[in-house]
Amino acid sequence: MTSPPPRPNRPVYLDNQATTRCDPRVVTAMLPWFTEHYGNPHSVEHVMGTEAEAVVEDARAQVAALVGADAKELVFTSGATESNNIAIKGAARFAGNERRRIVTVATEHKCVLESVADLAEEGFEPVFLPVRPDGLLDPNVLRAALEVPTLLVSVMAVNNEIGVVQDIAALAAIAKQAGALFHTDIAQAAGKIPLDLTGWKVDLASISGHKIYGPKGVGALYVRRRPRVRLKPLFSGGGQERGLRSGTLPAPLIVGLSEACRLAQAEMAEEATRLTGLRDRLLDRLRATIPDIAVNGSMAVRIPGNLNLTFPAATATDLMARVPDLCVSTGSACSSATIEPSYVLRALGLSDDTAARTLRIGIGRFTSPADIDYAAAALAAAHAGAPAPGVERFAQA
Amino acid sequence: MVYLDANATEPLRPEARAAMLAAMEVTGNPSSVHAAGRAARRILENARESLAARFGMPAQDLVFTSGGTEADALAIHALRAGRRVIVGATEHDAVRSAPGAFTLPVDRNGVADLGTLAAWLLDGPPTLVCLMLANNETGTIQPVAEAAELCRRHGAFLHVDAVQAAGRIVVRLAALGAHSIAISSHKLGGPPGAGALLLAPEVTAIGPMIAGGGQERGRRGGTPPLPAIAGFAAAASVASNAVHLAPLRDAAEAAAVAAGAIVCGGGAARLANTTCLALPGVRADAQVIALDLDGIAVSAGAACSSGKVTASHVLAAMGLGPLAGQAIRVSLPWNATSSDVAAFAVAYRRMADRLRAALAPRAA
Numbered sequence: 001m002t003s004p005p006p007r008p009n010r011p012v013y014l015d016n017q018a019t020t021r022c023d024p025r026v027v028t029a030m031l032p033w034f035t036e037h038y039g040n041p042h043s044v045e046h047v048m049g050t051e052a053e054a055v056v057e058d059a060r061a062q063v064a065a066l067v068g069a070d071a072k073e074l075v076f077t078s079g080a081t082e083s084n085n086i087a088i089k090g091a092a093r094f095a096g097n098e099r100r101r102i103v104t105v106a107t108e109h110k111c112v113l114e115s116v117a118d119l120a121e122e123g124f125e126p127v128f129l130p131v132r133p134d135g136l137l138d139p140n141v142l143r144a145a146l147e148v149p150t151l152l153v154s155v156m157a158v159n160n161e162i163g164v165v166q167d168i169a170a171l172a173a174i175a176k177q178a179g180a181l182f183h184t185d186i187a188q189a190a191g192k193i194p195l196d197l198t199g200w201k202v203d204l205a206s207i208s209g210h211k212i213y214g215p216k217g218v219g220a221l222y223v224r225r226r227p228r229v230r231l232k233p234l235f236s237g238g239g240q241e242r243g244l245r246s247g248t249l250p251a252p253l254i255v256g257l258s259e260a261c262r263l264a265q266a267e268m269a270e271e272a273t274r275l276t277g278l279r280d281r282l283l284d285r286l287r288a289t290i291p292d293i294a295v296n297g298s299m300a301v302r303i304p305g306n307l308n309l310t311f312p313a314a315t316a317t318d319l320m321a322r323v324p325d326l327c328v329s330t331g332s333a334c335s336s337a338t339i340e341p342s343y344v345l346r347a348l349g350l351s352d353d354t355a356a357r358t359l360r361i362g363i364g365r366f367t368s369p370a371d372i373d374y375a376a377a378a379l380a381a382a383h384a385g386a387p388a389p390g391v392e393r394f395a396q397a
Numbered sequence: 398m399v400y401l402d403a404n405a406t407e408p409l410r411p412e413a414r415a416a417m418l419a420a421m422e423v424t425g426n427p428s429s430v431h432a433a434g435r436a437a438r439r440i441l442e443n444a445r446e447s448l449a450a451r452f453g454m455p456a457q458d459l460v461f462t463s464g465g466t467e468a469d470a471l472a473i474h475a476l477r478a479g480r481r482v483i484v485g486a487t488e489h490d491a492v493r494s495a496p497g498a499f500t501l502p503v504d505r506n507g508v509a510d511l512g513t514l515a516a517w518l519l520d521g522p523p524t525l526v527c528l529m530l531a532n533n534e535t536g537t538i539q540p541v542a543e544a545a546e547l548c549r550r551h552g553a554f555l556h557v558d559a560v561q562a563a564g565r566i567v568v569r570l571a572a573l574g575a576h577s578i579a580i581s582s583h584k585l586g587g588p589p590g591a592g593a594l595l596l597a598p599e600v601t602a603i604g605p606m607i608a609g610g611g612q613e614r615g616r617r618g619g620t621p622p623l624p625a626i627a628g629f630a631a632a633a634s635v636a637s638n639a640v641h642l643a644p645l646r647d648a649a650e651a652a653a654v655a656a657g658a659i660v661c662g663g664g665a666a667r668l669a670n671t672t673c674l675a676l677p678g679v680r681a682d683a684q685v686i687a688l689d690l691d692g693i694a695v696s697a698g699a700a701c702s703s704g705k706v707t708a709s710h711v712l713a714a715m716g717l718g719p720l721a722g723q724a725i726r727v728s729l730p731w732n733a734t735s736s737d738v739a740a741f742a743v744a745y746r747r748m749a750d751r752l753r754a755a756l757a758p759r760a761a
Contacts, residue, residue, distance in 0.1 A: 009433045018428035019433070019620060027421055034588055038585065039694070040405040045685040046694035048400060078463030078590070081619030085607045111609020111618050118608055157637030193619075210620060217463065217590040217622020234606060235470030237491035246491060247466035248406065248583065253625070270573060327431035332610075 005377035011325045012371045016305055016364030017160050017188060018329055022256070023213040023365065024230055029259035030215065031355040033252035041251045052251040059258030067186065067205065068196035069222050075241045076257075079219035080187035081111040081269040082234070083206035084154075086221055086245065087183045088115040090231030091152050091204065095181075099151040103127045103180070105137050106347040108156050110332065112185055116154065117261055124151070133349050134298040139174055146178035153180050157189035157205075160361050161331050161344040162297030163306025165193060176201055176383040181229060185240070187211050187219075191264025192272070192303045197222055201230045209253065211380060213365055214260030216220065218253035221245075275304035278363050278372050283307060285376035290383055296348055296358065305363040314383045316359045322382035326375055329360045399744075400694045401649075403670060404561055410586035414419070415629035417588060418623040421590035427621060428612060435652035436703070441621055444630035448593060451633050452578070453569030458601050461626055462464035462618045464592035465581030465605075466491040467559035469527075470558040471594050471617065472577040473732060475603035477525045480554065483517060484527040485509045486714035487538065491579075492527045492558055498587065500714075501528075507537035507715050511544060518551035525554045530562035532574075534698055534711040534726050535662030536671025538566065545574030554600070560584050560592075564636030564731075565668050576600050580633075582625060586731055587632035642729045643669035645738045649727055650674070652742030656749040661712055661724050670733075674738045674745075675724035679752045681709075684725050691744040695725050736761050 009123050013021070033055065041056045043049025061071040077083045092102060104116045106128050107120060113347050116126045127150075129141050137155060140256050146153070153175040170186050175182040183204035191212040205222040223229050223244070237246030264271075286293050292312040311319065316330045331342035341355035349356070359379075363372070400408065407644050422438050425433030427441040442456070449456040462468045469491040471481070482498040498518070502510045509528055518524060526548050533540050541557055548555040559568050564585030570578055576597045583589035596603065609618035650660055650672045661673040666707040676684060683695035688695055698709045712721035727741070 013424055015429055015431065015433065017424070017426065018429050021424040021480055021513065022421050022624070027418075033408050034417070038406060038408050039400075040402070040583075040589075043402055043405045043694075043696055045401065045682070046398075046689040047694055048398060048402070048694045049405070078467070079619045081609050082463070082607050084609065110611070111607075114608040114618070126615075208449065210426075215622070215624060216620055217625045220444075235465040235474070235491075236494035237470065237489070239490065246470075247464045248581075248589055250464075250583075250588070250625070252588060253590045253622070254478065281535070327425070327429070327433045329429055329431065367446060 005374055005381065007325060008371070008374050011327050012374055013327045014361045014367065014371070014375055015327045015329050015361035017163070017211070017360060018362065019210050019216065019390065020213045020364055021366050022215050023260065024211070026214055026256045026259045027163040030252045030256040033255045041249050042238065056249055056251055056254050059254045062258040063207065063220050063261045066195070066265045067190055067207065067222060068198050069089065070198070070225065073221060073222050073225050075221045075223060075244045076254055077219045077221055077245055078217055079205045079210070080185060080208035081154045083219050083221040084109065084111045084185055085115050086207060086231060086234050088112065088152065088154060089119065089234060090358065091181055091183070092119050092122070092230070093232040094230045095151050099149045101125045101127060101148050101150040102152045102154070103129060103142070103145050103150050104154040105129050105131060105156070105213055107135060107158055107159055107344045109185055110186070112154055112156070131347055135162045135296070135348055136160060136298060137166055139170055142171060142174050146174065146180060150180040152176060152183060152246070154183040154185070156185040157195070158186070158192065158303050159297065159344065160188050161342060162308045163303045164297040165189070165301045165303060168202065170204050172200050191252060191261065191268065192305070194268070209257040210261060212260045212264050215253045215256040218250060218257045220257070229341070241289070252390060260355050263350065272304045275363055278367055278369065279304060281369065282361070282363070282372045282376050286379060289380040296345060296350065297372070308358060309356045309359040310354055311383055312357070315356050319359060319379060323378045326378055328360070331360055398692055398694055399740045400730055401727050401733070401737065401741060402694045402696050403730035404584070404726060406583045406589065407586040408730050409588060410632045410635060410731065411569060412635050413587045413628035413632040417624040417628035418437060427623060428610070432664050439530050439621055440623060440627050444626045447630045448633055453571055453579070454595055456650040457614070458598065460594045460613045461621050462592045462594060462617060463590060463622065465558070465579050466585065468579035468581070468592045468594040469558055471606045472579060473525070473527065474606040476554045476556060476577060476600060480525045481521065482525050482527065483514070484531060487537070487711040488527060488530050489533060489558055489560070492529070495527070503714050505715055507532055507535050507543065507662045507711065508665050509539050511540060511547060513581050514544065515547055518547060518553055518710050521551070523552065525556060527556045527558065529558040530568065531559070531566065531668045532662070532667070532711060532716045533561045535673040536668035537662045538562070538666040538668065541573050541575065549574060559598055561658045561668065564633060565639035565670060567638060570597060572596050582629035582632065585632050585636045587629035588625045590622050591629040602676055623681045625711065636731065639669040639731070642733060645733055645735060646670055646729055655744050657748070657753060659720065661715065661717060661720065671715055672727050672731040673712070673724050674727060675720040676749055676752070677720065679723055681723055681725055683752055684748060687748040688744055691747065693741055693744045695727050697725055711751035
C-alpha cells in the first residue's frame with residue numbers, strides 16, 4: 001500500500017474552476033475604492049462621484065483589452081451568470097422576429113442551459129447539441145442545426161468541468177454565415193487563453209471576476225457595436241450602463257476585476273507554461289501509481305490548469321472523504337452539493353458509474369509544486385484505501 | 398471634501414471593512430462541498446442569519462442579490478404574475494420602471510394617498526402594490542404598515558423598497574406586514590455589489606429572474622458576492638438608526654432656510670439624515686456645481702439619474718411645480734460631524750447669495 005504523505009499546513013486548494021483566491025494585488029487595488037474613495041460613480045455632480053466614474057471607465061478599457069474588444073462594448077454586471085442571462089434572454093426578447101431557434105451545447109454551464117430552456121415558455125425553440133467524446137462541438141453538427149433559421153448560437157469558449165477549448169473563431173464564423181447571433185461564455189477562458197472577440201466576430205460574451213483571481217460579485221458582458229447587437233435588459237431601473245443594466249455600479253469590485261484582467265494579461269504566457277508543467281507533473285505522478293487513470297476531455301485543446309480524471313477503483317466522494325484537506329470537486333460548484341452525476345460527463349458518453357469515479361482538478365496561480373506533490377501522493381494513498389493523516393482533525397473542523 | 402450625499406452611497410463602515418477583508422482570505426465557492434467551500438458557506442449563512450435577525454424574519458427567506466435595484470426587480474418579477482401593478486408616484490426608478498404600472502398619487506409632502514389606494518383595491522383585480530418605506534430624495538416616510546393592512550384586506554401583495562430606510566429606521570418584515578422588502582448594502586454603510594430581497598412566509602417559493610446554478614434555493618442564480626455580503630451583514634449589524642443625525646440635519650436645514658431655501662416634504666415624518674432644499678428661481682444643477690466647487694458634495698436627485706438635467710419626478714409628483722428643478726438633496730452620512738454642517742451652512746449661504754444675485758437684474 002502507498003504510504004500517506006505528510007499533511008500540509010492548510011488545505012491544498014485545487015478547485016480553481018469553481019472559484020479562485022482573490023489575488024492580494026487585486027485586494028490592494030480595490031481597498032481605497034471601498035474606503036476613502038467611496039463615491040457613487042453615477043453621482044457625476046461632485047468630485048467624489050466623478051473620480052469613481054473615471055476609475056470605472058479606466059476599468060472598462062482594461063477589461064476590453066484582455067478580450068480584444070473596445071471599451072464601449074463592455075457592460076458591467078454582477079457576474080457571468082447574470083451576463084449569460086442578459087445575453088441570451090436579452091437577445092431573444094429584443095429580436096422576437098421570425099427566427100425562434102436558439103442553439104446551444106449540452107455541456108454549457110447550467111445558467112446558459114436554463115436561460116435557453118426558459119425561453120421555450122416565450123415561444124422560442126431551444127436546441128441542445130451533443131459534443132464529441134473529447135468534449136468538443138463538431139462544426140458539422142452546428143452547421144446542420146443552423147439549416148433551420150436560427151436567432152442565436154451560444155457556445156462556451158472553455159468548459160468549466162473538463163477545460164476543453166472550443167474553436168470559437170470557427171464556430172462564430174459558421175453562426176454568422178447562417179445569419180445567427182453568436183454568444184460565448186468566456187468565464188473560464190478569459191485571462192487563461194488569448195481572446196480576440198472583435199477578430200472572431202463574436203456578438204456577445206460573458207466574463208466573470210472571481211474565476212480570474214478577482215472578486216466575487218462582478219462580471220461583464222461584451223456587446224458588439226459594429227454591427228450593433230441589440231438586447232432587451234433583464235430588469236430596468238436607473239438606466240445605468242446605457243439602459244442595459246440598471247443598478248449602482250460597484251466601483252471597488254470593478255477596480256478589482258480590472259486589476260485581475262491586467263495581471264492575467266501580463267502573466268498569461270508565463271503562467272500557462274508553469275501551469276502546464278504542474279498539471280503534467282500531477283498526471284505523471286498519478287499515472288505512476290494508478291496506471292489506469294483516465295483523462296476526460298481533449299488533452300490537445302485544453303486550458304493548462306484543468307484535469308478531469310476518472311479513477312479505476314474508488315468513487316470521487318470516497319476520495320474526497322479520505323483526503324479532506326485537498327479541495328477538489330466532482331464537477332461544477334453550483335451543483336456539487338447534489339449527488340447527481342455530472343451532465344457534462346454524461347454528454348461525453350460516460351456512464352453514471354464512471355462519472356461517479358471522476359474528479360475535477362483545477363490548478364491555479366497559487367498552486368505550488370509542493371501542493372501538486374501532496375495532491376498526487378494523497379490521492380494515490382486514498383485510491384489505495386488509506387485515509388490521509390489528520391483526517392480526524394479536519395473532519396471536525 | 399464634505400460628503401453630504403449619503404443617500405447616493407454611504408461611506409463604508411469600519412466593521413464592514415474588517416468583515417470583508419476577513420472574507421477575502423477565504424477562497425472557496427460557497428457551493429463547493431470541500432473545506433474551502435464549507436468555510437465560504439459558513440460566512441454566507443452567518444451573514445444571512447445576522448441580516449435576517451436584524452430585519453425580523455427567518456434566514457431561509459432572505460435572498461441575496463447584487464443590490465437594491467435587482468432586489469426590487471426580482472420582487473416585481475416574482476410577485477406580479479397575473480396581477481395589476483400599482484406603484485407610488487415617488488418610487489425609485491427601479492420600481493417605477495415596472496411596465497404597465499398604475500401610479501398612486503402623493504400629497505404635497507410626498508405621502509402616498511391611501512384613500513385612493515383603498516378605492517382602487519376595492520373590488521379591483523388581484524394587485525401588487527409597491528410602496529417605498531423612505532424616499533431617497535426627500536426622506537419622506539410612507540405609512541407602509543397601514544398600506545400593508547389595506548393590501549392584506551383586499552388580497553393584494555405589497556412590495557416595499559426599504560433601500561433608504563434600512564439602517565436609518567427600524568425595519569422589521571412582520572411588523573410592516575409587507576410581502577417583500579428590498580434592501581441594499583451600500584446604502585447602509587456596507588460595500589456596493591450586494592443587496593437582498595426579504596420574503597414573507599407566504600411568498601417564499603418564487604421563480605428566479607437570473608437563472609442558473611440553483612443558488613439561493615433556486616431563487617437567484619450566480620455565485621454570491623461573498624466578501625460584499627460579509628461587509629453588508631457587518632454594516633447592518635451596527636446601523637440601527639439615524640436619530641443621532643437629526644440635530645445636525647435640522648441645523649443644516651435651518652441655515653439653508655435662513656438663506657432662502659424651502660424644505661420639500663418637511664411636513665411629513667422623514668429620515669433623520671435627509672433634507673431636500675429648494676432655492677426658488679435657481680436651477681438645481683447650478684447649486685450643486687457651486688457647492689462642489691466649495692468642497693461640499695450634495696446632489697440634485699437620485700444618483701442614477703444624475704447628469705441628466707431633468708426635474709425630479711419625486712418633487713413634481715408632490716405638486717411643487719418649477720421648484721422640482723430647483724431643489725438639492727442633502728443627506729448626512731453615518732459619520733457626519735457638526736463641523737461638516739457648519740461648512741455646509743457657510744457654503745450654502747455663499748452659494749444662495751451669489752446665484753440669487755445673478756437672478757436679480759432679470760427679475761428687476
